[in-house]
Structure formats: C-alpha cells, structure tokens
Amino acid sequence: MKTKPLKCTMIKNIYTMLYGGLIFACAFPSMNMFYDRWNTPKWLCTLFLTGLLAVCTAILGHNRKKTSDFSRFSVWSEAATMIVILECLYALMFLFKYPTTWRIGIAGTFDNPAGLAFFLCALLPFISGMALRFLKDNGKRNIYITVALLAGTTVVLTHSRTGILCLVAYILMALKDYGKISIRPTWKTIIPAIAFTGFSILFFKPESTSGRMFILEQTWELICKRPWSGYGTGGFDREYMNQQAEFFKQHPESPVTMLADETGHPLNEFAYLWVEHGIGAPLVLLLSWAGLWHVLRKRKDISSQIGSYTLIPLLLFALFSYPFKYPLAWIAVGWCVSIAGKTYFKAFSRRKSLRALATFCLASIGIGIGTYLAHALPQEKEWGHVAREALKGKGREMMPRYARLYPHFSHNPEFLYNYTAELFQAGQTEKAWHTAQVCRKQWSKYNLELLTGDICRELRKDEEAVCHYRQAAYMCPVRFAPLEGLYYAYRNIGDTIRTDSIAQFIQQKK
Known part of the structure; x- marks a missing residue:
C-alpha cells in the first residue's frame, strides 16, 4: 500500500x-x-x-x-514560484551592482525590461493562486504573498508601462473575484478603469509614446495597401523601413524625424499579424483569446480561474509589445489550452x-x-563562434566556415547581413554585393542600405551607392553616416555642387 x-x-x-x-x-x-x-x-x-x-x-x-x-496547478505553481524568486533576485542584484540601470529599467536575464515584465506578469497569477490555496496555513500563505510582492515590485522597477497596467488589471480582477461584496467592482467599472490607467501612464514616457504612435501609423499605411492578404511571412521586415523612408521623403520637416530609428516590430502583435498574413490572422488570435477566456471564466476551479488571469498579460502585452517573441508566451498558451480542454482530454484517454x-x-x-x-x-x-572570431580580426580565415553555414541560414536575414558585412571586411566585395542583394529581398533595414552603399562605392558603382545612401538617410533622417557616404559618392562621381551641398548640410547639423 x-x-x-x-x-x-x-x-x-x-x-x-x-x-x-x-x-x-x-x-x-x-x-x-x-x-x-x-x-x-x-x-x-x-x-x-x-x-x-x-x-x-x-x-x-x-x-x-x-x-x-x-498540468496540476500546484505542481506548475511551485515550479513557477521557484523560478520567479531566482529571476527577481538576479534582477535586483544586477540593479544594486549597476545602479544606473534604474533610469532605463531592469531587464534581468532578458534583452529588454518589457521581456522581464511580461515573464513576471505571466507567472504572478500562479503565485497568488497558491497564497489563496493556503489561506488557513499562515506560514505558507505569507511565503507566497512575499514572493508575489517581490515579483510586483520587480515589475515596477522594469518601468514597463504595460507591466504596471497588468498589475492594475490583476488587482481589479482580484477584487471582483475575491473581494468583499460591498467593494467588488463590476465589468462596467473594471474595463474603463484599465483603459483610464493605460491612457494615464502614456504620459510617463511622452517621446516613447510619440514613437509608438508613428510606428503604428506607418504600419497602418502598409495594412491599407494589402488589408486582406498581407505581405506574407517576413513581410514586416521586408516592407516597414521602406514605408518609413517614403514618409520622410514626403515629410522631411516632420517633428518625428528625431525619433526615427530601425524598427523590427510594430509593438502590437495584432498589427504585426495583419501586415504579415492579412486581416484573418489577427481575428483568429483575438477570437482564440476570447474563446479561451470564456471557457476558463465559466469554471470555478482554481486552475481555470488562474488560467484566465494568465490570459490578461497575453492580451495586454500583445497590444503594446511583442510577447510571442519569448517562449513563455507559447508555454502559457499551451497551459491554458490544456486546462480548458482537460475534461475532453480525460474522456479521450479512457x-x-x-x-x-x-x-x-x-x-x-x-x-x-x-x-x-x-x-x-x-x-x-558555429555561427556564434565564427562571428566572434571575425570580430577579432580573423574574418578572412572564417570565410570558408561562413560559406558552409550559408545553406542552413540562407533564409535568415540576420545571418545574411552578418555574412555580407564580413565578406566586405575580408575584401570579397563582389560576393558581398551578391549576398546583400539576397538579404535585401528579405529585409529592408537602415544598416543594410548603408552597408550596400559602402559595397557599391568600393565597386565604383557610385550611382547605385547614392541610391542606397539616400534610402538609408530617409529611413533614419537623424543619422550622419548616410550623409558621409553621399559626400564621398558624389565626390567620386565628380558632382561638386552636391558634394559642397552635403558638406554644408553636415556642418549645419553639427
């Protein structure tokens, strides 16, 4: 027994x-x-x-x-609690070691603060759920409450506005589900409160907000051109920066020129899917979220209730960031689906x-x-190794190894750009030009246009170099590098008038 x-x-x-x-x-x-x-x-x-x-x-x-x-709730929640503690302690230790990171927000083991904020917000419901589960065990309950407060504090220290909005949504939802009847808010108050909070925190980073609005405006211009079918997989990377360049060609005096930079995502998953795959993709995402929410909210067991809370950061971060860039978003979706279909899975397995x-x-x-x-x-x-060795000045020695990697990464624009740059540095200019053309079919980026301009100038294709430098200048009008490239390209052509004009313009900018 x-x-x-x-x-x-x-x-x-x-x-x-x-x-x-x-x-x-x-x-x-x-x-x-x-x-x-x-x-x-x-x-x-x-x-x-x-x-x-x-x-x-x-x-x-x-x-x-x-x-x-x-997919038992307790097993998953215990595991989540342990990892959240480690992540928060790591992020806070990094903050104490480098206090200046306070200005931009702590990022922990992620590439930016938004990634850390999403990670903690997605796991916070499991920790809070364990605190509710041990209401009669003061010791365990206090431990989980402490971890939840630690995670919430770390989210605030990331300076992620979406993370803070998510915390507000959690508090309002918790009051609705578990608060006293006299103070329980209704959906008629919860939704406007979240919307008002979201609108208010936009003013904490006005420049960032202006930049986001500009990106969404240009993304909408792309959508309007192909609203039904989209541009296909990788369409945003292929089209967006060209659209941004077109805007600045038509509006050279726009105040957002100072905010323009390279952009690889519209900071909205629905807009991103719409550009890539047409209107059907964001509708499927939204309806899938709504369907899961409806199924989980109808149930009263703790796994389903916590699953519904986990859907909140997925929606909010999808509206203002790129959560599906991180694996936890897909793991959270999988967990919610397993909870929603638990009854069917059990019947299936009999x-x-x-x-x-x-x-x-x-x-x-x-x-x-x-x-x-x-x-x-x-x-x-191997790619990481050869890229590091090339940066140490061993680019020529790494070329055969890059060539062996090419068949595997031929559809990866980051690899193609890296390979193009190293070919150029190694003196294989003609091959660099051909690789750049392959990369430009998948990518439209400021750095790629600038690099292609340098390659063309080295090959004495100065007229073509001018086109690439101009495109780079329109993509990011605040940068000086394209102007320098134009200066040398016009000088090689023998266009003294434009050479002098570019020189004067650079002097004025300084």
Whole structure:
C-alpha cells in the first residue's frame, strides 16, 4: 500500500522538476556562444525541455492505468514560484551592482525590461493562486504573498508601462473575484478603469509614446495597401523601413524625424499579424483569446480561474509589445489550452486505442524536437563562434566556415547581413554585393542600405551607392553616416555642387 503514494510522489517530483526546468528555460541567461545571445538560448532550452516533457508524459501516461492530471496547478505553481524568486533576485542584484540601470529599467536575464515584465506578469497569477490555496496555513500563505510582492515590485522597477497596467488589471480582477461584496467592482467599472490607467501612464514616457504612435501609423499605411492578404511571412521586415523612408521623403520637416530609428516590430502583435498574413490572422488570435477566456471564466476551479488571469498579460502585452517573441508566451498558451480542454482530454484517454495514439503523438513530438535540436544547435554555435572570431580580426580565415553555414541560414536575414558585412571586411566585395542583394529581398533595414552603399562605392558603382545612401538617410533622417557616404559618392562621381551641398548640410547639423 505504501508503494502507491510513493509512486505518486515520485511522479509529482518529476513533473515539478520538468516544469521548473521549462520555466527556467524561458528565462535562460544570455550566452555569448550564440550570435543572438539573449533569445537563442531561451528558445533552444525551451524546445529541449518541451521535447523531454512530451516523452516523459508519453511514457508515464502509457504505463499508468489511471490518467493523471499532468498540468496540476500546484505542481506548475511551485515550479513557477521557484523560478520567479531566482529571476527577481538576479534582477535586483544586477540593479544594486549597476545602479544606473534604474533610469532605463531592469531587464534581468532578458534583452529588454518589457521581456522581464511580461515573464513576471505571466507567472504572478500562479503565485497568488497558491497564497489563496493556503489561506488557513499562515506560514505558507505569507511565503507566497512575499514572493508575489517581490515579483510586483520587480515589475515596477522594469518601468514597463504595460507591466504596471497588468498589475492594475490583476488587482481589479482580484477584487471582483475575491473581494468583499460591498467593494467588488463590476465589468462596467473594471474595463474603463484599465483603459483610464493605460491612457494615464502614456504620459510617463511622452517621446516613447510619440514613437509608438508613428510606428503604428506607418504600419497602418502598409495594412491599407494589402488589408486582406498581407505581405506574407517576413513581410514586416521586408516592407516597414521602406514605408518609413517614403514618409520622410514626403515629410522631411516632420517633428518625428528625431525619433526615427530601425524598427523590427510594430509593438502590437495584432498589427504585426495583419501586415504579415492579412486581416484573418489577427481575428483568429483575438477570437482564440476570447474563446479561451470564456471557457476558463465559466469554471470555478482554481486552475481555470488562474488560467484566465494568465490570459490578461497575453492580451495586454500583445497590444503594446511583442510577447510571442519569448517562449513563455507559447508555454502559457499551451497551459491554458490544456486546462480548458482537460475534461475532453480525460474522456479521450479512457479509450485504449485513442490513448495509444496520444502516446505515439507525444513521443513523436519529443523525438522530432530532439532531431531538430541535434541539427540546429551545432549550426547556431558555429555561427556564434565564427562571428566572434571575425570580430577579432580573423574574418578572412572564417570565410570558408561562413560559406558552409550559408545553406542552413540562407533564409535568415540576420545571418545574411552578418555574412555580407564580413565578406566586405575580408575584401570579397563582389560576393558581398551578391549576398546583400539576397538579404535585401528579405529585409529592408537602415544598416543594410548603408552597408550596400559602402559595397557599391568600393565597386565604383557610385550611382547605385547614392541610391542606397539616400534610402538609408530617409529611413533614419537623424543619422550622419548616410550623409558621409553621399559626400564621398558624389565626390567620386565628380558632382561638386552636391558634394559642397552635403558638406554644408553636415556642418549645419553639427
């Protein structure tokens, strides 16, 4: 009789470690061994843990006569609490070590403060839910309340306005669900309160707000040109900076010229999907969110209630940031789907044939992920290594290794740009020009136009260089580098009038 509880405890411990590892992977620290040292480690580790979790679930689920709820709230919440403590302590230690980071907001193990804010906001409901679960156990309840306050304080220290808005939404929702009847707000007060808070915090960073509004305006211009079909995968990267350049061609005196910079995302997931795939994509995202919200809010069990709270940061950050850039957003969606479909999954697993099919699918997913990582991980490490060596002045020696990586990364514009730059530095100018043309079909970026202009000038294609420098100047009018390139290109052409004009313009800007 003792073996059964022991086996259940062992399985619970296995899943606590797997969930803890999965959440830790979503916040994995930066690693210099990769070219993208911030996000690549997070995604690779998350994929590895996801595959391991799928295989373990397939094995344990197949061997047990009775199905277990492997998405149990307590197991997931305990794992989330441990990782949140580590992340908050790391972020705060970094703040104490480098106090000047207070001005821009702390980022912890993420590439920017918004990433840390989203990570903590997405996991905060699980910690608060555990505090509610242990209402009669003062010791445990106080521990979870302390961790929740630590996470909330860290969110405020990120200076993320969306994170602060998310905290306000949590407080209002908690009052509605768990507050005294006399003070419980209704939806008629909650929604306007969140909207008013969101509008108010826009004034804390007026320049950032102006920049965001400009980006959305130009994104809307792109949408209006292809509202139904969009521009396809990678369409935003291909089209946005050209649209921004077109705006500044027509409005050279616009006050937003001082705010213009390279942009890779409209800071709104719905707008991003609309540009890429047409109107259907953001509608599917919104309806999926609403459907999950409706299913989870109807239920009264704690897993479903906390799942509905987890959907709040997904929506708010999707409106004002790019949460799906981070693996935790996808993990949170998966967890909410598993909770929403828990009843159906249990009914599905009662039939042996369907259970065997589910086991096969999970095992296949795990093996598939493992196969992908076995191929992708060495390539990512190699790219990071050759890029670091090239920066040390060994660019010529790294060219054969770059060439071997090219087939694997031929559809990755960041790699193509990096390869183009190193080819140019290594003196392989003609090959750099051809690689730049391939990259420009996937990317429209200020730095790429500037680099292509330098390559063309080296090849004595000065007229073509002028076109690229002009485009770069229109993309980011506040930058000096394109003006310098234009000066030398016009001088090579022999256009003394424009050469003198550019020189005077640079002098005036200084």
